[in-house]
Amino acid sequence: MQTAGFRYPDPVKCIGTLQNFFTPEERISSIILEQGSDREDLEASPECSIPADASGRDPEYFFFEEIFESSPECILILEGETITRANAASGEFFGIAPDKLAGKTPADLSPAMQPDGESSCVRMERLLLKRIRGPVKFGWIHIAAGGIERKTEVILTPVRVGRHSRIMANIRDITPLIxxxxxxxxxxxxxxxxxxxxxxxxxxxxxxxxxxxxxxxxxxxxxxxxxxxxxxxxxxxxxxxxxxxxxxxxxxxxxxxxxxxxxxxxxxxxxxxxxxxxxxxxxxxxxxxxxxxxxxxxxxxxxxxxxxxxxxxxxxxxxxxxxxxxxxxxxxxxxxxxxxxxxxxxxxxxxxxRDELKATNDLAHLFLDILVHDVNNAHMIIGGSLELLKDAEGEEKESCVNLIRSTLDTAAEIHQNVMMIRSIREGGEKSQRPVPLDAVIQRAIPPGINVHFEPSGAVVYADELLSGIFYNLFSNAVKYGCADAGIWISIRDDMDEVTVTIEDNGPGISDTDKEQLFSRNLRIGSKKKGLGIGLYICMTLARRYGGSIRVTDRVAGCQEEGSAFILTLRSARDATLK
Structure with a gap:
């Protein structure tokens, strides 16, 4: 094939010429290629016969010498495990002059261990043995210029020049690809x-x-x-x-x-x-x-x-x-x-x-429940007592008056709880500030109750509604307790939180009621008074302050010995009181 006066070299002759520069003084007698060329066919071909002084006179030798030196991939010629020649790209890649690479081994240009944990020396020896069966391709880690480890793809191609074995190693940097x-x-x-x-x-x-x-x-x-x-x-x-x-x-x-x-x-x-x-x-x-x-x-x-x-x-x-x-x-x-x-x-x-919408609906239902059940019930009791009071005398009259007073107290409690729920809804976290806990607890203790309390000096993040938690807890202890009800209050001040434990010696709370105790409408026992929202308010306030509340037995495993409410709040002892 001719193009612009240039004749492309014959492929078979090119093979011989390419190998000629490995050792210019030797003539090629055979070559083992990846395609499995037959040795006898090559020896019989007249194109394989290159003049002994081809290195000095054959232009095709210089052509393939130029290909070798100008290749962008690293090419090393090995005799055994030793490098005998390297092209310019190899020198640039390893940061070592090509003539200085001669005498080194591939393992010298690699880390001591390959990524799979095998020694570079041992692995290279094993791979070099495989080249007898033809070209071998594998991944390898080399130490490139600047001591940087690079991922490479190596192809070892075995060749025979005269009576000498040679290995051509093509090295391609595939780090960017990987x-x-x-x-x-x-x-x-x-x-x-x-x-x-x-x-x-x-x-x-x-x-x-x-x-x-x-x-x-x-x-x-x-x-x-x-x-x-x-x-x-x-x-x-x-x-x-x-x-x-x-x-x-x-x-x-x-x-x-x-x-x-x-x-x-x-x-x-x-x-x-x-x-x-x-x-x-x-x-x-x-x-x-x-x-x-x-x-x-x-x-x-x-x-x-x-x-x-x-x-x-x-x-x-x-x-x-x-x-x-x-x-x-x-x-x-x-x-x-x-x-x-x-x-x-x-x-x-x-x-x-979604939560805001649900909370709004829940609040509307809560107010409706209070209006329909608690307020309406209070009105019915007062109305009925007034009818009886018209004709009542003596003890019956006093009983009606006491019932009316008790019901009015219940109505006042209803009003107080509704206003507190409204305040919880309208308030925000920004209104919270460091609050001394002892004073809040002391103000909420009902008069005439046997309370054991040792001030702690704890300070928590809260607002003016914090007293509602203790008011409802103390109120429940009195409401459901016995005649000689007692309350024990202990406080533990840790690094980030304050834990308040409020124990009573009342009748205790069943395990079934414990699971839903803080639901808004639960009443403990069918014969007991209660609005069913006091503990719901306690839970809502505790969450508002970034804390929690739970209930357990005062004596583990003995619910009849009383209850223990455990309240946690965020500690503010490192903050400046305002």
Whole structure:
């Protein structure tokens, strides 16, 4: 074939010429190629006969010499395990002059161990033995220029020049290809997890359950990570820990702090302005991130991501990710994490709207129940007693008067509870402040009751409605207790929370009633007085203050020995009283 006066070399002759420059003084007598060329056929071919001084006079020799030197892939010629010649690309790749590569072995240019844990020397010896059966292709880790480990694809092709065996090693750097493939796989995996998280946010009934799914998925995606999710409200100066997953190697005790300040930097960037934070804890000078000193390791970088949960400009919380062994999150990961934050924020907003609607309906039904049952019942009792009072005399008259007075007291209690429920609905977390607990308890103790109480000096976050919890608890103890009812109050002040235990020696509460005790309409016993919303108010207020309330037996396993109500509230002992 002729093109513009240039004649392409004959393929068989090219094979002989290509091998001629391996050892210019020798003539090719045979070659074993990947295609399995027959040795006798090559020897019989006249094109394989190259003049002995071809290195000095044959132009095709220089043509293939140029191909060898200008190849973008690394080409090494080995005799046994020793490099005898290397092209220019090899020198650039390894950062060693080609003539300096001669005399080295492939293992000298590799780490001591390959990724599978096998010694580079042992593995190379094993692979070199395989080349007898033809070309061998395999993955390998080489130490390139600058001491950087690179992933390569190596092809060992056996050749025979005269009576000498040679090996041609073609080395191709596939690090970018593998990194790109891993990145695509990572992004696909991240997208799958994002879909799982979004589905959970829109299908789980409780926001806590949905956030747990999100934390689990993120913990699976980012290894050696601590994942924490915080929830806040627009009028709050703190974000509260909702979910924690994972741990950092060497920091098993670190599970995230219970609260984060939303108005202090760097958290104000997230909670006030709605911007994510992506950084790296690489030295102790990183400021503002709570807990950084607990996880700081000068030898290992730790990537940090704080992503707002945002919807329509409202911040509902944040995802906090601490990942050890990473120098940061790449642009694609950052973009997807920000989108996840927006999806979760939108789901939280939708959930809040559903909860607000349900709460409004529940409140309307509650007021209707109070109006229809409790208020109407009080009116009927008063009306009936007045009719009897017209003709009553002596003890009967006094009994009617006492019943009317008792019913009026009940009506006053109804009014007080309704007003408290209304105040709970209208109040917000921003109205809470540090409140001395002892004074609140002392004001709520009913007169004439045997109460054992030792002041503690505890301070909690609450507001003026806090007394409603103790008023209802003390009222119930008196209402359902015996003639010599006693109340014991103990307080334990821990680092982050205050626990108040209120015990009585009343008749106790059955296990069945314990399960639904804080429902709004439960009355303990059919013959006892009660509005059925006192403990519901206690539970509502406890949650409002970021705490909880539960009931158990005063003496474990003996419900007839009385009850114990355990109330937890957020400690504010480090805050300044206002």
């Amino acid at each position: 990194d790109a493939r891993q990145k695509v796989q990572s992004q696909y995996r991240l997208l799958q997890m994002t879909n799982t998280m979004i589905m959970a946010m829109h299908t789980e009934e409780k926001i806590e359950d949905a956030l747990a799914v999100v934390a689990d998925e993120l913990n699976t995606l980012f290894e050696n990570s601590l994942i924490t999710i915080y929830i806040t409200s627009p009028d709050s100066e703190e974000a509260h820990l909702a979910v924690s997953r994972g741990e950092l190697p060497g920091h098993r005790e670190s599970q995230g702090h219970n609260r984060l300040p939303t108005t202090q930097e760097p958290y104000a960037t997230v909670y006030q302005r709605g911007d994510p934070i992506f950084c790296e804890i690489h030295n102790s000078r990183v400021s503002g991130i709570i807990g950084k000193n607990e996880i700081y390791n000068p030898d290992i970088p730790t990537a940090v991501g704080i992503i707002p949960l945002i919807s329509d400009g409202t911040i509902h919380g944040s995802i906090n990710i601490f990942t050890q062994g990473r120098e940061g999150f790449d642009a694609d990961e950052q973009s997807l994490l920000v989108n996840i934050g927006r999806e979760i924020g939108g789901a939280i907003r939708s959930g809040m709207m």
